[in-house]
Amino acid sequence: MALRAAGPMLDPCPPGQIGGSYKPLTEAEIQRIHGTALDLLERLGMAEVPPRLHADLLAAGALDNGAGRMLFPPALVQAAVDQAAKTFVLHGRDPDRSIEVGGNRVYFGTGGAAVQTLDMESGLYRPSTLADLHDFTRLQDTLANVSWFTRCCVATDVPDNFDLDVNTVYALLKNTTKPIATSFTLAGHVAPIVRMLDIAAGGPGEFSRRPFLKAHISPVISPMRYGEDAVDVVYACIDHNIPMSCITAAQAGATAPATLAGFLAQSLAETLASLVMVHAIQPGFPMVFSNWPLVVDLRTGSFSGGSGETALLNAASAQLSNWLGLPSGVACSMSDAKAVDAQYGMEKGITSLAAALAGGNLIYESSGMTASLLGASFEGFVLDDEMHSNTYRALRGIEVTEENLGFDAVCEAVLGAGHFLGNQQTHAAMERDYFYPSLADRDAPRTWAENGAQDAWSRARDRARTILRDHRPAYLTPEQDRQIRAQFNIL
C-alpha cells in the first residue's frame, strides 16, 4: 500500500482503446445486409432530393427514375466509399485534446438534445435551460472520458432559433477546449456562427483552417428520403470546412423494418445515401458514418434506448461501418430509466460495452443521458465517466507477452512465499494494468452502513456539486468575449 501510494497515477485505460473483438455478424451476413442496402439504393432509391443536390448527384452518376426518386448505381456507392475520408482528426481548441477518428479506435462522447434536466435538488425533471448547458459543459470539461462534447441539452428558455444556435456554441466555447459539436437549425446560421468561432480561433478564417467544431446533421429522413433543411446545412458546413456527423436515426418498426436484418439493410442504405451526397458535393470531405439504429417499444410507440436489441443493433452497425472502412458513429448508453438507478446502470452498461467491443469509433449519447434521451443528468455524467473507464479497460484486452505470462515468476512465487502479494511484478501490474475507481463503492457492508449507506446517485451528486462549485473555466479571453458580445445576443 505504501508503494502504491507513492507511485505515479497513470490511466491504465485511456480513451481510444481498440475495439472489434465482438463480431455480432458473420462475414456472410455482412455481405447479405450490404447487398440488400445496395439493392435498395439502386432500385428503390431516395426521394425528396432538393434541386441543388439533385444536380450534384446526377453529375456524380446517380439516375433520376422519373418518378421522384434518385437511384444510386453500386459503382457510385463504391466510389463514395473508396474516396471517403477513412480517418481524420477531430480538433480540440486545445490541441492536446484532439482525437483521431477511424480504424477500430473507440471514443465515447455526447450527442444528445435533451429537453429536460434531472434536477439535482429535487431529483425530478424540469425543462433544460441555457444555464444547464453552461453547467453541463463545464462539468464534462473535467471528465476524461467525454472525448468530444456535443451540446447535451437544448436551452428551452431561448425561444429564438438563431439565438439558440448562437448561445449553444457560445456555451461550448466558453466552457471547454475539447472537440465540440452542435446542430444548426438552418443553413443561414452557419456563416455567422463561423464568425464567432473565428473570434475564438484567433481571427478571420482561422476556424476553417483547423475546425474544432463538427456539425450533427440528419440529412436523410427515414425511410429513404432526404430532408431539405438538413441538406442545406450540409452544403453550408462543407463551405466552411466543418466536419460532419451525418446521422441516420431510423426507428425499428416505425420508420424502418422491425426485423433486425431488414432494419440494418435500410439504415445502412440511408447512411450510404448521406455519404453519396457528401461525395457528390466534395469527395473525401470528413463525415462520420453515423448509423444509429434506434428501437421503438412497439407496445406504446415510444422510443426505447436501453435494451438488448439496442446493444445488438448498434454493435452490428459499428461492425458494418468498420467493415466498409468508414469512421463509425453509433449511439449507446441511452437508458430509459428516469432515476439514476440499477436500471440506468444496467442499460448503460450493456449497450455501451456492446458498441465499444464491436469497435464503434464515436459512441454518441454515451454520457449523462437519461429518460430515452429526453433527459440529461449531472450525476449521470460523473457516473458514466467511471463506467467508460471500465469499458475501456475491458477493450484494452490482455497483453500476452513472455514477461506477462511470467512462467518463472509463477514458479518463484509458488515455491517461495506461496503468494503474489507485494512482489515487484505485482506492484508493476497494479500500476499499469488495473483501473481503480474513485466513485464506485468497494467497502465492506459494515463500512458502507457506517458511512451513511449512500447509493451511487448520491455519491455522484456530491461529486458533481463539488466540480460545479470549483471548476469555472473561462476559455475565452476578455477581449474575445467582448468581441462576441458586440456581435451576438449572448444571453
Added chain:
Amino acid sequence: MALRAAGPMLDPCPPGQIGGSYKPLTEAEIQRIHGTALDLLERLGMAEVPPRLHADLLAAGALDNGAGRMLFPPALVQAAVDQAAKTFVLHGRDPDRSIEVGGNRVYFGTGGAAVQTLDMESGLYRPSTLADLHDFTRLQDTLANVSWFTRCCVATDVPDNFDLDVNTVYALLKNTTKPIATSFTLAGHVAPIVRMLDIAAGGPGEFSRRPFLKAHISPVISPMRYGEDAVDVVYACIDHNIPMSCITAAQAGATAPATLAGFLAQSLAETLASLVMVHAIQPGFPMVFSNWPLVVDLRTGSFSGGSGETALLNAASAQLSNWLGLPSGVACSMSDAKAVDAQYGMEKGITSLAAALAGGNLIYESSGMTASLLGASFEGFVLDDEMHSNTYRALRGIEVTEENLGFDAVCEAVLGAGHFLGNQQTHAAMERDYFYPSLADRDAPRTWAENGAQDAWSRARDRARTILRDHRPAYLTPEQDRQIRAQFNIL
C-alpha cells in the same frame, strides 16, 4: 396495440442462447496461454496431493518429482481433455427444467455463499439465515433466467456443519424443481444427504440414476496445490454420481499473478489439474470446467467483482475453456455495490454481457449477489432476471434471411404508407424478435413523476414481496417430508 395485446407471449430470448461472438483473445494468444499452463503442470506441478489421489494420479501417468510435487506430462493433460465429458445434462427434478451444458450455449445461474442478506425492510445488511435461504429458493423458482440454483447464501443461524449441509439441501428440495447445486463441507456428509435426495427422487438409488443436484467444489487451492478435504468430497461425489463444478477461484495479485496473461495461464493450469484429478479417478466423469478469475483491489487487498478487469478475465476464461471443448463455468454479475443502485446495474451489466458474449456455458453468481459476493438481495434477483433477458436478446443475434432482409417489404412500405407501423411484418417481428421488460421503466418523465418517481430498487422490492407472498411451493410430498424429518434434523 390491440393485436399485440391479443397475441401469444413467447419468450423471444430464452436461456441457452449461443455465445462466442466476442473473442477477447486471438488464436495465437490462446496457444501461448495454454502452452504456459501446460509448462506449469509439467515442470512446476501440484503440491499437497492427498495419498489416495497421489496413487490414482501416478497410475494415470503423472510423475512425483520427489520434492512434494506431482508433475503432469502434456500427454496426460491432453488425455484428460480428450476423454472429458464435453456436454452433459444438468437434470431438474422437473425434467422440463433440465439444461444441457456445453458447446456455446449460455445459461445464467447462481453460485454464491453470501453471509449477509440485504434486508428488504431496512435496506441494510444483516446475517443471512435459513429462512432467507428458503425465501431466496422459492423466489428464484419463479424466475425463468435462473437456470440452476445453487444455495446463494449461507444459513449463518445453523452452527453445526452437518445440519447446515442437510438443511441447505432440504431448502432446495422443498422450494424448487430446477437443477440445484450445493457444497459439502466434508466428504462424510455426501452419503447421508444422498439418502435425503433419494427420498425426493422416489426411492433408494433413484437420485444417482438421474442426479438433479451438482456439487460445487474447489479441489485446487491457488497457487498450484490440492486441498485435501475438497479432494475427499470429489471422491464421494463420483461414488454417488453427483456431477461437479470444480472451481478455481484464484485471486489476481494475491494467489495468482497480477498480470492478466500470467493469471490466466496459472488458473487454466489449476483448473486442468482438477480435470486431470477427475480423469485419474474416473475418466469422462461430468465436470464443469469452472475457471473463475477473481480480482483483488490491490489498494486494500479486498476482493472486487464488478470491474472491467473482471469482465475481461471471465470472458477470456470462457473462451479458453470453450477452445478446449470443455463445458465452461465462469463467474459474472458480481457487483461490489452495497445498494441496489446505478453501480450495481452497471457492474452487473458489463460483466455478465462480456461473459455471455464470450460463450460462458454456466455463468455463476449471476443473480441476486451484491457486495462483492458477501451479500444476497431479493430485489437483486428480480432485477437480474430481467437483465439476463436483455443479455440473451443480444446473444440471440440477428437472423439474416431473405425474409428478414425483406427487400420487397421495404419497397412496399416506402412507396405505400411511408412507414412500417402496423403492417404484418412489423407485428410478427414484435412478437418474435423483441423482449418487452415488465420491471424496467420506459415511461415519460411526467408519467414517472406522477406515479411516485420510483427507482428500480423500489419497483423490484414490490415485485419480490408479491412473489414471496404468493409463491409457496411444496415440491416435497407430505410423505417425503415426513420421511426426511424422521431421519434428519430439519430446522
